[in-house]
Amino acid sequence: MNKSRLVVLIILIGLFRTTWAQEVTFFTEGTDATYYDQGLVDVANLGESTFEHTYPPGAPQYDDKVPCSTTAYQGATSLKFNYTSSPNGNWKATIFRNDWSTADISGMDSISFYVYTDNAFPASALPLIGIRAIQAGGTSEVSSQLYALADYNNDLQTGQWNRVTFPLSVIFNDTNNSTLDFTKAKGIIFNQSENDNSSRLILLDEITAFKSISEVPAVTGLTAKGYDSHAELNWTIPMNDLSYQIYASFDGGQTFELRGETAQNYYLDFVPASAKNSTVTYRVIATTQGKESTPAEQTATLRDFTDDELLDMTERYAFRYFWDGAHQATGMALERSNGSGTTAASGATGMGLMAMIVAYEREYRPRDEIKDRILKILNFLENCDRHHGAWSHWYDADTYKTKPFSADDDGGDLVETSYVVQGLIALKNYFTGTDDKSVQIRQKADELWKGVDWDWYRQDGQNVLYWHWSPNYGFAKNMKVQGWDECLTTYLMAAASPTHGIPKEVYEQGWARNGSIVNPRTYYDFPISLSPDWGGPLFWIHYSFLGINPHGLKDQYADYWQENVNTAKIHHAYAVDNPKNFPNYSDKCWGLTASDDPDGYSAHRPYDNDNGTISPTAALASMPYTPAESLKALKYFYRERGQKLFGLYGPYDAFNDNVNWVQPAYIGIDQGPIVVMIENYRTGLLWNTLMKDSDVQAGLDELGFQYQTSTDANDILSNKQEFSVYPNPGSGQVTIYFPAVNTQRSVDVNVFSLDGRMVLKKNITGSGTEIFFDCSALPDGMYILQLVNGNNYGQTKLVIQK
Numbered sequence: 001m002n003k004s005r006l007v008v009l010i011i012l013i014g015l016f017r018t019t020w021a022q023e024v025t026f027f028t029e030g031t032d033a034t035y036y037d038q039g040l041v042d043v044a045n046l047g048e049s050t051f052e053h054t055y056p057p058g059a060p061q062y063d064d065k066v067p068c069s070t071t072a073y074q075g076a077t078s079l080k081f082n083y084t085s086s087p088n089g090n091w092k093a094t095i096f097r098n099d100w101s102t103a104d105i106s107g108m109d110s111i112s113f114y115v116y117t118d119n120a121f122p123a124s125a126l127p128l129i130g131i132r133a134i135q136a137g138g139t140s141e142v143s144s145q146l147y148a149l150a151d152y153n154n155d156l157q158t159g160q161w162n163r164v165t166f167p168l169s170v171i172f173n174d175t176n177n178s179t180l181d182f183t184k185a186k187g188i189i190f191n192q193s194e195n196d197n198s199s200r201l202i203l204l205d206e207i208t209a210f211k212s213i214s215e216v217p218a219v220t221g222l223t224a225k226g227y228d229s230h231a232e233l234n235w236t237i238p239m240n241d242l243s244y245q246i247y248a249s250f251d252g253g254q255t256f257e258l259r260g261e262t263a264q265n266y267y268l269d270f271v272p273a274s275a276k277n278s279t280v281t282y283r284v285i286a287t288t289q290g291k292e293s294t295p296a297e298q299t300a301t302l303r304d305f306t307d308d309e310l311l312d313m314t315e316r317y318a319f320r321y322f323w324d325g326a327h328q329a330t331g332m333a334l335e336r337s338n339g340s341g342t343t344a345a346s347g348a349t350g351m352g353l354m355a356m357i358v359a360y361e362r363e364y365r366p367r368d369e370i371k372d373r374i375l376k377i378l379n380f381l382e383n384c385d386r387h388h389g390a391w392s393h394w395y396d397a398d399t400y401k402t403k404p405f406s407a408d409d410d411g412g413d414l415v416e417t418s419y420v421v422q423g424l425i426a427l428k429n430y431f432t433g434t435d436d437k438s439v440q441i442r443q444k445a446d447e448l449w450k451g452v453d454w455d456w457y458r459q460d461g462q463n464v465l466y467w468h469w470s471p472n473y474g475f476a477k478n479m480k481v482q483g484w485d486e487c488l489t490t491y492l493m494a495a496a497s498p499t500h501g502i503p504k505e506v507y508e509q510g511w512a513r514n515g516s517i518v519n520p521r522t523y524y525d526f527p528i529s530l531s532p533d534w535g536g537p538l539f540w541i542h543y544s545f546l547g548i549n550p551h552g553l554k555d556q557y558a559d560y561w562q563e564n565v566n567t568a569k570i571h572h573a574y575a576v577d578n579p580k581n582f583p584n585y586s587d588k589c590w591g592l593t594a595s596d597d598p599d600g601y602s603a604h605r606p607y608d609n610d611n612g613t614i615s616p617t618a619a620l621a622s623m624p625y626t627p628a629e630s631l632k633a634l635k636y637f638y639r640e641r642g643q644k645l646f647g648l649y650g651p652y653d654a655f656n657d658n659v660n661w662v663q664p665a666y667i668g669i670d671q672g673p674i675v676v677m678i679e680n681y682r683t684g685l686l687w688n689t690l691m692k693d694s695d696v697q698a699g700l701d702e703l704g705f706q707y708q709t710s711t712d713a714n715d716i717l718s719n720k721q722e723f724s725v726y727p728n729p730g731s732g733q734v735t736i737y738f739p740a741v742n743t744q745r746s747v748d749v750n751v752f753s754l755d756g757r758m759v760l761k762k763n764i765t766g767s768g769t770e771i772f773f774d775c776s777a778l779p780d781g782m783y784i785l786q787l788v789n790g791n792n793y794g795q796t797k798l799v800i801q802k
Helices: 003-013 307-323 346-362 367-383 414-430 436-449 454-458 488-496 504-511 560-577 616-620 627-640 668-682 685-691 694-703
Strands: 022-027 035-041 065-069 078-085 092-096 110-117 128-135 141-143 160-167 180-191 198-211 220-226 230-236 243-249 257-262 266-270 279-288 296-301 343-345 394-396 521-523 526-528 594-597 600-603 654-656 661-663 724-726 733-753 758-774 781-789 792-800
Touching: 022 035, 022 092, 022 180, 141 180, 180 198, 220 279, 230 279, 230 296, 243 266, 257 266, 266 279, 307 346, 307 627, 307 668, 343 346, 346 367, 346 414, 346 668, 346 685, 367 436, 414 436, 414 488, 414 685, 488 504, 488 694, 504 694, 521 560, 526 560, 560 616, 560 627, 594 654, 594 661, 594 668, 616 627, 616 668, 668 685, 685 694, 724 792
Parallel strands: 220 296
Antiparallel strands: 022 198, 035 065, 035 092, 065 078, 078 198, 092 180, 110 160, 110 198, 128 141, 128 180, 220 230, 230 266, 243 257, 243 279, 279 296, 343 394, 521 526, 594 600, 654 661, 724 733, 733 758, 733 781, 781 792
């Protein structure tokens, strides 16, 4: 194949996915890049003809598979037909559905597929075609008669994809095919048609049977909402199996350009830089069978977002994972967006309950709907399998039954349970109203968390907690919960329990390992006391601190605020240093944690487990610890990576530029910390909610912790930038006064209008307590003046009156 010529054609043609109004798919993607398992070549009857065939790796006995090509009409692969047609032979390839299932094609009227060739290909060279189906009234497979595609198609055009069609009525009306049950079609047969020893190479893709329609209905309910760098379009699907082309006009509706195509009912369009801070006109056109609907039209206005607006947008998008992406019948959070659709994760659900509180506080959804969803989740947690009060890691959300996480992990998971408990305690302290639903939430949450038998998981009274217990294998996994990692909250929640609590010695001997947890080291001038070399994966400083406030949290082993801040700073400094020379690691592209990666799933951390995979949740959920660095990462992920990294639920799970890989999917325990920790950075909401609980305070007291019961919303950052501006009001020539003397400081000064637009940005350097700043060129009015000085941050109102 001529690859250089094909690139342009794929760009032009691959944008247009043709999906029929009613269709049955026989082929759309290969089993992998090399073969299609359900594509069978009749090797026994080839004679002197040839047809390239292959076999799955490790299974050479199945050497009759149709090979694939990575050149495709759409998607990643197509079928490769490489054959020679001899008068003393016959090649035949049957393309079955990808799960070997039957399909009803009796109501369809045509077969369609796409063919690519680099060489002259007359219609007479097209194969014969037929149907493989179950015998009428029986169970065995039978084949139809074969028919010439040449009778219904023209010569193929070289160097491009050609659509080939065949009327099914020819097969249906042939009495020789009366033995076939067309409600149980199995596959499409392609058979040799030439007998002149000609050799040909063609690619086939998107093999479907479909029913034609006369008119394509237009989409309804189109909305378009503008953000900082993208617009989100949503619409109501008028009928099944349509594709939608999205067009945009950046010149007030004079000209439109194709932005993309989707089969979904939404589209996120990241606009070019020239279209930011403007109004864009969008058109959405439904398409099928080469026909188009009338366009639906809507406008979206984009503008520069303030930092707080970007944070709010990110929270909203990540929250959707726990709303739109949840198991709808039960409300449970799914393990991942690209999974079975029924595997619910208890830990992710606990984080989701905390995200519901954020959504309720900020009214991301109608508040009564949120209460109903919470009650639905609590109903599941009450009625699903429990193991001495603990929840399993995974559940089948349809059956409420434990789904084994591994062979002998089919019972309680105490660590995941502690994440559920964090959410339950937060619920009972947040929903304090007297309305029926608030009362139900509060009472049920309290009852559920107090039913966890933490003491049972000490395995016969040992001074340590065990991670797992199984009704079939007992404590066979024999996995102790010991620090330092993501499990601190497991001991804190256990100590908080008024019904099945643990004494201090379990914490000291089990979690802290009689003091061996302390392991002081320094990296990049940032000292840490607990973590392994280079600080461990960043989820260790997220999961246990979704509700437990690290501000002022200290015990005999560590100052947890400082531990967490320095761990995050080590990760950031490591990316800047980039000792392994991975592409794009920098002060704006950083963050290693547990996530998907090109090789599967791994808990990434600096040096010893770093393969170049960046997980956006790592930097974003570190927002309270490294606000300047995390905001810079957010802006990079969103503004610079754009559509390649940002989807329906916010930033995708992970990417690796070293191998040009992106995982366009989401994991529940990665999305939850984004919502909760950004909110904690903004207002301290979940910290304040959990820390006011009397049982939590009693548990912390029992274990010997110092702690804060609340965090003021105006002082979320322990290193908040304290400053004042004078004269204010004034002409705009102002002095910024810092009460703390600093011999030399460099400050980014950002000025925003009240509608959130950044109108001025300067970096100023000075020493002592005062720095002069001139913004007198701005018109009279009220503004927000924001300072960012390294990890320090603050803002105030500024009034200009000349």
